[in-house]
Amino acid sequence: MSAPSHHDRAHASTGRPRDPEVDRRIALAAVAVFGEAGWAGFSVESVARQAGVGKASIYLRWETKERLLLDGLAAHVAPVVDADTGSLRGDLTALARQLVELYAGPSRQAALRMMLEAPMIPGLAERCDELRQAQVKAARAMVRRGIRRGDLPDDSSVTLLLDTLCGGVIAHILSTPQHLEDAVQAGLDEFTENLVGFLLGSTRP
Amino acid sequence: MSAPSHHDRAHASTGRPRDPEVDRRIALAAVAVFGEAGWAGFSVESVARQAGVGKASIYLRWETKERLLLDGLAAHVAPVVDADTGSLRGDLTALARQLVELYAGPSRQAALRMMLEAPMIPGLAERCDELRQAQVKAARAMVRRGIRRGDLPDDSSVTLLLDTLCGGVIAHILSTPQHLEDAVQAGLDEFTENLVGFLLGSTRP
Numbered sequence: 001m002s003a004p005s006h007h008d009r010a011h012a013s014t015g016r017p018r019d020p021e022v023d024r025r026i027a028l029a030a031v032a033v034f035g036e037a038g039w040a041g042f043s044v045e046s047v048a049r050q051a052g053v054g055k056a057s058i059y060l061r062w063e064t065k066e067r068l069l070l071d072g073l074a075a076h077v078a079p080v081v082d083a084d085t086g087s088l089r090g091d092l093t094a095l096a097r098q099l100v101e102l103y104a105g106p107s108r109q110a111a112l113r114m115m116l117e118a119p120m121i122p123g124l125a126e127r128c129d130e131l132r133q134a135q136v137k138a139a140r141a142m143v144r145r146g147i148r149r150g151d152l153p154d155d156s157s158v159t160l161l162l163d164t165l166c167g168g169v170i171a172h173i174l175s176t177p178q179h180l181e182d183a184v185q186a187g188l189d190e191f192t193e194n195l196v197g198f199l200l201g202s203t204r205p
Numbered sequence: 206m207s208a209p210s211h212h213d214r215a216h217a218s219t220g221r222p223r224d225p226e227v228d229r230r231i232a233l234a235a236v237a238v239f240g241e242a243g244w245a246g247f248s249v250e251s252v253a254r255q256a257g258v259g260k261a262s263i264y265l266r267w268e269t270k271e272r273l274l275l276d277g278l279a280a281h282v283a284p285v286v287d288a289d290t291g292s293l294r295g296d297l298t299a300l301a302r303q304l305v306e307l308y309a310g311p312s313r314q315a316a317l318r319m320m321l322e323a324p325m326i327p328g329l330a331e332r333c334d335e336l337r338q339a340q341v342k343a344a345r346a347m348v349r350r351g352i353r354r355g356d357l358p359d360d361s362s363v364t365l366l367l368d369t370l371c372g373g374v375i376a377h378i379l380s381t382p383q384h385l386e387d388a389v390q391a392g393l394d395e396f397t398e399n400l401v402g403f404l405l406g407s408t409r410p
Contacts, residue, residue: 036325040246109321115379116317120241132380160373160403163380167372168365174320175337175368198365201406 018061026051026058030072035109039117042069070123073114077107079134082141088151089200091142092165096192099135099169104188108173135162161199168195223266231256231263235277240314244322247274275328278319282312284339287346293356294405296347297370301397304340304374309393313378340367366404373400 029051034042044065048055062068080102083094102111118125139162146152172191176184184191234256239247249270253260267273285307288299307316323330344367351357377396381389389396 037245038243040242112321116314116321157399157403159377160399163376164369164373164400164403166380167374167376168369169372170375171368171372172364175371194362194365195369198362198369 022051022053022057023061024075026053026061026068027072027075030068031076031107031110034069034072035107035113038113039069039121044068066122066124069121070127073110073124073127077102077111077114077131079131080138081134082138084141084145088142088146088149089196091145092161092196092199093192095135095138095142096165096169096196099166100173100188100192103170104173104185112170112174135166139165164199165195168199227256227258227262228266229280231258231266231273232277232280235273236281236312236315239274239277240312240318243318244274244326249273271327271329274326275332278315278329278332282307282316282319282336284336285343286339287343289346289350293347293351293354294401296350297366297401297404298397300340300343300347301370301374301401304371305378305393305397308375309378309390317375317379340371344370369404370400373404 026047029047030042033046033050037046042065044055044058047065047068048058051058058068062071080095080098083091085091085094114124114128114131118128136158140158143152143156143158143161147154147156169192172195173184231252234252235247238251238255242251247270249260249263252270252273253263256263263273267276285300285303288296290296290299307313319329319333319336323333341363345363348357348361348363348366352359352361374397377400378389
């Protein structure tokens with residue numbers, strides 16, 4: 001029995017209308033399997049099982065499991081964006097909320113694994129750099145506005161602010177014992193506020 | 206062919222002097238395999254291959270792969286300890302250096318995976334809590350001394366300071382593109398100093 005080559009499979013799908021709902025389900029399943037088991041446990045078979053589709057449905061759409069994972073992450077692990085709220089506190093809070101969404105929301109495990117496993121998966125390091133660049137870009141815009149307003153000294157470090165903000169969110173979430181997870185979810189707004197207040201202290205001119 | 210039960214294996218080792226060098230090599234291999242492939246890729250077979258020993262040597266010493274992993278992590282992922290250096294800056298720098306050692310040293314991948322995969326592995330969540338408790342204990346002692354000296358306000362938050370210090374280290378290390386890793390390793394002392402200086406700003410009374 002000889003399976004069709006990847007090329008044939010891709011060719012076989014030409015012109016056939018694809019069901020976007022199935023695409024979406026497979027991409028979500030890819031993110032979930034990666035989050036749960038990492039790259040070592042990531043296979044087309046486990047994604048198919050999780051999505052409730054046959055392996056052929058996946059091979060029709062993706063040539064390799066690397067592409068499958070990268071597309072899933074691109075669709076469901078969103079980069080942060082800059083928000084100009086008019087104040088440094090407002091800007092930092094908006095950024096912190098997005099980071100909380102990224103690292104404590106439904107894609108939590110996948111987002112954390114991305115950073116950890118980036119060196120092992122072809123193409124993933126580039127995708128991580130894109131996420132990071134989006135964070136740096138947002139943080140840089142905020143710092144620039146803060147300096148213009150006189151809320152920040154000229155020589156404020158964008159990366160220190162971002163590392164402590166982003167890292168503070170990650171450390172807070174990762175350090176939660178499992179039996180307290182619901183309490184932590186409920187307290188994330190308060191945590192975000194306290195974190196920003198604390199970091200604003202370090203940025204006083 | 207029937208393999209001897211775990212009980213028989215354990216029994217067979219009674220009274221036989223064990224080679225501590227082999228124990229050490231297996232424990233190191235367990236940490237390396239877990240760091241590389243996570244729990245999904247962790248097997249007695251892969252640890253045996255990495256350590257250059259037979260699977261039987263592992264089964265003689267450990268009844269389950271959970272115990273093998275937990276013992277390896279206990280031996281090679283050390284909790285931080287408090288250091289009273291006489292100043293808040295000195296204390297925080299000493300703590301930050303230990304965190305850098307933990308998250309950027311040879312056990313980097315394993316230490317990060319511990320936190321990420323704790324909920325999946327029996328006994329690992331407890332081990333993570335112990336590491337976390339050691340961090341909280343050290344940070345609490347530093348903050349208490351800082352308050353006594355008048356370097357810190359009475360209501361300073363131990364957890365915010367720890368989350369931003371520890372998280373800042375993790376974020377800095379995780380956000381490094383692979384091609385810059387050598388430069389980051391070389392700059393860790395400077396980073397630690399800058400991070401502590403930045404956070405000291407937030408703790409000004």
